[in-house]
Amino acid sequence: MMLGQNEDSKQLAIVKAKYGFDKPIGTQYLYYLNDLSPLSFHSTSKSDYTYLRDGKYTSSKLFTIGNTTTVLKFPYLRESFTKQGKKVTQVIGETLPNTFVLAVSAIVIAIILGIIFGIISALYKDTWIDKIIQILSTLGMSVPSFFSAILFAWLFGFVLHKYTNLEMTGSLYELDDFGERMHIKWKNLILPAIVLGIRPLAVVIQLMRNSLLEVFNQDYIRTARAKGLNEFQVIKRHAIKNALNPVVTAISGWFASMLAGAVFVEYIFGWNGLGKEIVNALNTLDLPVIMGAVLVIAIVFVSINILVDIIYTWLDPKVKLQ
Numbered sequence: 001m002m003l004g005q006n007e008d009s010k011q012l013a014i015v016k017a018k019y020g021f022d023k024p025i026g027t028q029y030l031y032y033l034n035d036l037s038p039l040s041f042h043s044t045s046k047s048d049y050t051y052l053r054d055g056k057y058t059s060s061k062l063f064t065i066g067n068t069t070t071v072l073k074f075p076y077l078r079e080s081f082t083k084q085g086k087k088v089t090q091v092i093g094e095t096l097p098n099t100f101v102l103a104v105s106a107i108v109i110a111i112i113l114g115i116i117f118g119i120i121s122a123l124y125k126d127t128w129i130d131k132i133i134q135i136l137s138t139l140g141m142s143v144p145s146f147f148s149a150i151l152f153a154w155l156f157g158f159v160l161h162k163y164t165n166l167e168m169t170g171s172l173y174e175l176d177d178f179g180e181r182m183h184i185k186w187k188n189l190i191l192p193a194i195v196l197g198i199r200p201l202a203v204v205i206q207l208m209r210n211s212l213l214e215v216f217n218q219d220y221i222r223t224a225r226a227k228g229l230n231e232f233q234v235i236k237r238h239a240i241k242n243a244l245n246p247v248v249t250a251i252s253g254w255f256a257s258m259l260a261g262a263v264f265v266e267y268i269f270g271w272n273g274l275g276k277e278i279v280n281a282l283n284t285l286d287l288p289v290i291m292g293a294v295l296v297i298a299i300v301f302v303s304i305n306i307l308v309d310i311i312y313t314w315l316d317p318k319v320k321l322q
Helices: 009-019 025-036 088-123 128-142 145-159 187-216 219-226 231-243 245-261 263-269 274-284 287-315
Strands: 039-043 059-065 068-073 173-175 182-184
Touching: 025 039, 088 128, 088 187, 088 231, 088 245, 088 263, 088 274, 088 287, 128 187, 145 187, 145 263, 187 231, 187 245, 187 263, 219 231, 231 245, 245 287, 263 274, 274 287
Parallel strands: none
Antiparallel strands: 039 068, 059 068, 173 182
């Protein structure tokens, strides 16, 4: 694939030797771990497989023992097979910010509207307002993201285009009409952010409603009301903070999954993010990009879970950071 129509046995052997494809799978795996590790070991022998000699990444040499050099470097995710030797870190660096903007926008929509509608649903329990909100939230959880994306793109980007002025597809940065420079088009963010935020919005509504109803039955809420506090003060100062624990858990999980689960939404709306890049890499069997993207997403999951554990100590005094 990398050689294209110019492939011959000699060039193929050179490529295999360069990337270590001529070695056993176990050895290739160890080489990959060595590239990922900040502290890595490389042979000074010219015949050995090494990126240090080719200057593929910036490193600091620590010490040399015999033919082995130990270096300290930034994790190296290899090069893309289909982008003319472009580093995977460059590919991810160009697309991840777009996905991050999309995920943050979607989660903000889900948090704000979810908490508001969850509070309204709890305050008007078993009324027609509560039932409508419950029906809409159940529908939001049931509809797959790819179907919502197609529906919203068709309805608001095509049928109602003259009223909404929204496009069916588009990314955050697009070329101007003269094709000379990139400029930001914030309106392209509206539809994908709403679609991506529908399912977490529905979950937040349900969790906020049920958690708030449970908190309303606690003794300290009855005590606050008995002291003469109005309902707004009771909700604001006593109920909401204690009802947010399950919501924070859900939001953290959804935000992390959005960075990975935005694949369908980004692909349908033509949003140039990490999700769309993963689909393109799968279609072209660009394995370094796929593996690099999966590793980045895994790091995001772990980091967000750690951050949520820290936030718990602020939300719930009973949780102590050991």
